[in-house]
Amino acid sequence: MSRTHIEEPARSIPVLMEAEVVVVGGGTTGPIAAIAAARRGRKVVLIERFGSLGGILTLGLNTKPSGALLGGLPLELWNLARSVGAAGDDYMATTKTGGVRIASPVDPEMMKMLLTRLCVEAGVQILFETFVSAPVVEDGTVTGVVIESKGGRQFVGTKVLIDCSADADMAAKANAPFVMGSGEAEARMQPVSMYFIMKNVDLVRLADWARSCDDVPARAIPQDEEGLAYGLWLTGFNGMLRRFQEETGVRLQRDNITLKTADGQMYVNATRVLGVDVFSPAAFTAAILECYRQIDGVCRFLRERVPGFEQARLGQVSPILGVRETRHILGEYTLTGRDSRGETTFEDTIAADSSALDIHDPKGGDVDFQSMPPYEIPYRCLLPRDVEQLLVAGRCISADHEAHARSRNMPACMATGQAAGIAAAIAVEEGVPVRRVPVGRVQRVLREMGMPLRASEITSR
Structure with missing residues (x-):
């Protein structure tokens, strides 16, 4: 007998806990978001499907951002790694188009420990070996997530959900619009690989x-x-x-x-x-x-x-596959290739990034890795359309295929995670939707953390 569907009976799901901010995904982006929110006194839960933090940086053996870490939590984390002998000095890599300043690789095993330490010290509740099945959306607003673990199927409530799943899993399941890869009928996506x-x-x-x-x-x-x-x-x-x-x-x-x-x-x-x-x-x-x-x-x-x-x-051999590109949410603004070349400034910028352009041709061919001017990322790229109290950070923000070649790199992912965590905390503090968070206040906090927000600030460093 061939079946295409089965019926799953309705059931009551126990509530495991309530939080103010839930972060889904403990890779490179999620821990930064969780720490940023927790350090502002918010009750934060970080949910990770594996048994350690860092994702492609640690489990995936990638070890290195494709750019410099210029301030805030990302630089704090790398300086902490250097202090315990788990990272070296930044270096200038020579490429066909000029030099690219790159943050030192890190010891992936030590980085797992350091990420966990910073989360625990900030008061983040981590849930390891836990898979998030779906967000719960009521009247267009996210109110929590359904999780699966050895403890069964449970619910974690939240006031703000930050999707750091890399593939926009929560946004997609909340029916937020997105495109795959290039967004064309035959979508082009950068290939997968394994370190x-x-x-x-x-x-x-x-x-x-x-x-x-x-x-x-x-x-x-x-x-x-x-x-x-x-x-x-x-x-x-x-x-x-x-x-x-x-x-x-x-x-x-x-x-x-x-x-x-x-x-x-x-x-x-x-x-x-x-x-x-x-x-x-x-x-x-x-x-x-x-x-x-x-x-x-x-x-x-x-x-x-x-x-x-x-x-x-x-x-x-890495126990996980390295995935470079899948969904891009359609946000309040879509970062374009022109933007990513440093040709645009934004009033609502929440990060300036100097990562290399790093394109792995979807059709094969050589890798395009080159130096480019710094660029800015606006807060609106973190706001998916058609659903409330949801922020997206990491490689699945609202960016087109060309811009993604820069915004997918770890410095940008960590920077958007940091901004999302601060914005979520401020939304809870002020009792406003994340879509109406005063971006000026987010920017002030980021500046106090030493984070450059303007591309022009990077060129002067």
């Missing part, structure tokens, strides 16, 4: 070779051996990869490789799967399996062709 670690890499030998290798055009290579622990970054290997595939018959899906160090370990970004429907369990699983196949081929390439990797072996 891994190579152990036993001779970093000194690799750095010495890379300094004179024309096939590694984008790079940051410290002069001293000590700096290699957190400061080696290499992108390229295009010609070497082509020759390897021609000579061995191994087929890979990406034209280049990025290598970077954190705590003396080598993190590799070299896989790619195009056109994945991440909302299909079967397609998602197939993408993971394809990444595994590619990782095997990349390990062979590195050992056979790149000096310093002769004795290297696979050390760790």
Whole structure:
């Protein structure tokens, strides 16, 4: 018998707790939002489907923002990591279009601990290993979320919900409008990938070779051996990869490789799967399996062709797939490609960002990673249409496909999370909807935290 649907009987769901602010998603964005709101004395619940915080930064082994952290909670977090030896100094990466200032990678295991510590110290109630099934919307206003855990199906009430799920899961389930990727009929989305670690890499030998290798055009290579622990970054290997595939018959899906160090370990970004429907369990699983196949081929390439990797072996594979792009909410304003090139200023700006333009071609081809002028992100990009008491932060804010190539990067994600947390707290304090929060007050708080809000303020730094 073939079935397309089953009936689920109605049932009463117990209330687990009530909060003032609920943050869904404990990746790179959510903890910053939760800490920002909790430090203003609000009762905050942070709900995370895994057993640790940091998402793609930690579990995903990404380790590094593609830009500088210029103030506020993001910079505080990185300075804390530096104080315990879990991060190095920022560095200037050389690219085809000029230098890009990049925050140091971090030790992902230490960062899990630091994020958790800051949340607990701020008074955030974390719910690990908990999946949020759906928001509860009454008369167009979010009033809480339904969660699933070992404790069963329960309800957490809230006055403001912040969607930091990366895929706008809460906004979509609340019937807020959105587009997928480019928003076209055949939506273009940046491909998925999976990080891994190579152990036993001779970093000194690799750095010495890379300094004179024309096939590694984008790079940051410290002069001293000590700096290699957190400061080696290499992108390229295009010609070497082509020759390897021609000579061995191994087929890979990406034209280049990025290598970077954190705590003396080598993190590799070299896989790619195009056109994945991440909302299909079967397609998602197939993408993971394809990444595994590619990782095997990349390990062979590195050992056979790149000096310093002769004795290297696979050390760790990320347990999660790295997803770059899915839903973009349709907010009160949509950040455009022109905006992201620094050509627009906004009265309601809540962050200025200097991240690199980082496009992984939806159709394949080389990665477009380049320096660009700073730009501003307005508060309106965090406000989805058609639903009240909901804020969205992270890579699924209201931005078009081109602007997303910058706003998806960690510095921007953390900055929008910080602003959402402050705005949510102020909305509760003043008893106003998040759509009518006095943005000037949010901006004053951000400035007090040392956060630049104007693109012009970054160029002067």
